[in-house]
Amino acid sequence: MVFSKEELVGLLSAGGCHILDLMKRACSPGRVTYSRNIFIPITRACRNRCGYCTFRSDTPDPPLMSPELIIQELKGARRAGCTEALFAFGEEAHQFPAVREELEGMGFNDMVDYTCHVCRMTLEETGLLPHTNMGVLSYRDLKRLREVNASMGLMLESSSPRLMYTDAHRESPGKDPELRLRTIRDAGRLRIPFTTGILVGIGETVEERADSLLELRRIQDRYGHIQEIIIQNFRSKEGIPMENHPEPPLLDMVRMVAVTSLLFPDVSVQVPPNLNRETGEVFLLAGADDWGGVSPVGRDHVNPEAPWPGIEELRRVTESAGFVLEERLPVYRRFISEEFLSPLVLDKINELYKDLI
Numbered sequence: 112m113v114f115s116k117e118e119l120v121g122l123l124s125a126g127g128c129h130i131l132d133l134m135k136r137a138c139s140p141g142r143v144t145y146s147r148n149i150f151i152p153i154t155r156a157c158r159n160r161c162g163y164c165t166f167r168s169d170t171p172d173p174p175l176m177s178p179e180l181i182i183q184e185l186k187g188a189r190r191a192g193c194t195e196a197l198f199a200f201g202e203e204a205h206q207f208p209a210v211r212e213e214l215e216g217m218g219f220n221d222m223v224d225y226t227c228h229v230c231r232m233t234l235e236e237t238g239l240l241p242h243t244n245m246g247v248l249s250y251r252d253l254k255r256l257r258e259v260n261a262s263m264g265l266m267l268e269s270s271s272p273r274l275m276y277t278d279a280h281r282e283s284p285g286k287d288p289e290l291r292l293r294t295i296r297d298a299g300r301l302r303i304p305f306t307t308g309i310l311v312g313i314g315e316t317v318e319e320r321a322d323s324l325l326e327l328r329r330i331q332d333r334y335g336h337i338q339e340i341i342i343q344n345f346r347s348k349e350g351i352p353m354e355n356h357p358e359p360p361l362l363d364m365v366r367m368v369a370v371t372s373l374l375f376p377d378v379s380v381q382v383p384p385n386l387n388r389e390t391g392e393v394f395l396l397a398g399a400d401d402w403g404g405v406s407p408v409g410r411d412h413v414n415p416e417a418p419w420p421g422i423e424e425l426r427r428v429t430e431s432a433g434f435v436l437e438e439r440l441p442v443y444r445r446f447i448s449e450e451f452l453s454p455l456v457l458d459k460i461n462e463l464y465k466d467l468i
């Protein structure tokens with residue numbers, strides 16, 4: 112179904128469409144997926160300073176997680192039944208001398224070199240499947256990472272250039288929507304199964320939410336590589352520049368989820384359960400069909416104050432809304448093919464995860 116911007120704005124606004132009508136249109140009963148992951152914060156050094164972020168640090172200690180520590184944590188995660196290694200980074204960490212020194216000491220040219228090495232070790236020594244989110248990347252870097260990742264990700268956050276002049280993105284050159292959209296497009300040219308998303312409630316208008324969705328729709332029409340769209344609610348935290356900025360109202364989030372699922376019948380809609388502990392199941396009734404990475408072993412280092420529910424609680428909540436919970440890999444089934452995966456990753460999946468595909 113094709114939607115105009117005006118129609119989307121109507122559906123996203125309280126005055127435009129009754130919330131129950133919207134939910135009825137969007138909600139389709141069935142399966143809700145999640146992946147068992149471990150979150151590995153490889154570096155917190157970051158060239159940006161997003162007004163909502165507590166992940167980045169000016170003086171990260173250590174500047175980089177060592178391969179030994181990473182592999183040790185991943186082996187523990189594998190024993191706990193995880194399938195996904197979620198590697199998170201500050202953007203362009205090599206701009207920090209302390210990071211550069213570490214890389215040089217280990218004999219790596221740059222962060223992408225190091226990350227490719229870590230991903231390869233992850234596949235070979237632990238069997239976990241890497242999902243890398245390093246921020247904005249060039250075509251060349253994406254191409255190198257494709258060889259050793261099951262999927263990759265980058266949040267669009269918002270397509271609004273206006274936010275580059277507000278608390279959210281004033282000090283974050285890497286949140287320029289042109290750069291983010293280009294990275295997502297380049298991943299499409301490279302046939303990389305991709306996760307993106309929108310951060311809701313960072314000062315954007317309803318019109319700008321509609322624009323963000325339409326930009327992603329245009330990319331998906333052209334490349335078809337987007338496997339899921341995360342609708343992430345801004346959570347306020349002590350000490351961040353946006354500490355006093357209001358969190359998005361529940362029904363704004365519900366509308367956003369419903370509209371995303373209507374506009375993207377070919378893409379999963381993910382809502383993180385740890386950021387919506389009291390209200391998560393409502394999103395299933397609005398068309399969300401994925402909980403994302405849920406970790407039985409570690410924390411969400413971007414939202415450390417928001418613990419994940421256990422898998423059994425997630426199942427209860429999912430079933431209470433009339434859905435069936437199903438485990439998935441970090442790459443969705445429809446992307447498990449030679450077109451979308453390198454031989455190395457595809458072989459590993461066929462070797463280890465026959466029961467999940």
Ligand SMILES: O=c1nc2n(C[C@H](O)[C@H](O)[C@H](O)CO)c3cc(O)ccc3cc-2c(=O)[nH]1
Pocket residue numbers: 146148150195197242243244262263264265266306307308339341381383402403404405411413414440441442
């Ligand atoms: O646990 C988290 N997982 C996050 N994920 C991971 C996600 O839950 C899973 O890794 C994917 O669903 C793939 O299985 C992200 C992935 C991206 O590519 C981009 C942004 C995020 C954000 C988060 C996050 O804040 N917390």
Ligand SMILES: C[C@H]1O[C@@H](n2cnc3c(N)ncnc32)[C@H](O)[C@@H]1O
Pocket residue numbers: 163164165266268309310343344345346347348413414
């Ligand atoms: C990894 C992703 O986490 C999200 N992120 C960063 N800070 C917050 C916050 N305070 N609340 C919710 N999501 C956040 C951003 O969308 C980033 O891209």
Ligand code: SF4
Pocket residue numbers: 157158159160161164165166167200201202246283285
């Ligand atoms: S959200 Fe990502 S890009 Fe922004 S400051 Fe945090 S680590 Fe850096």
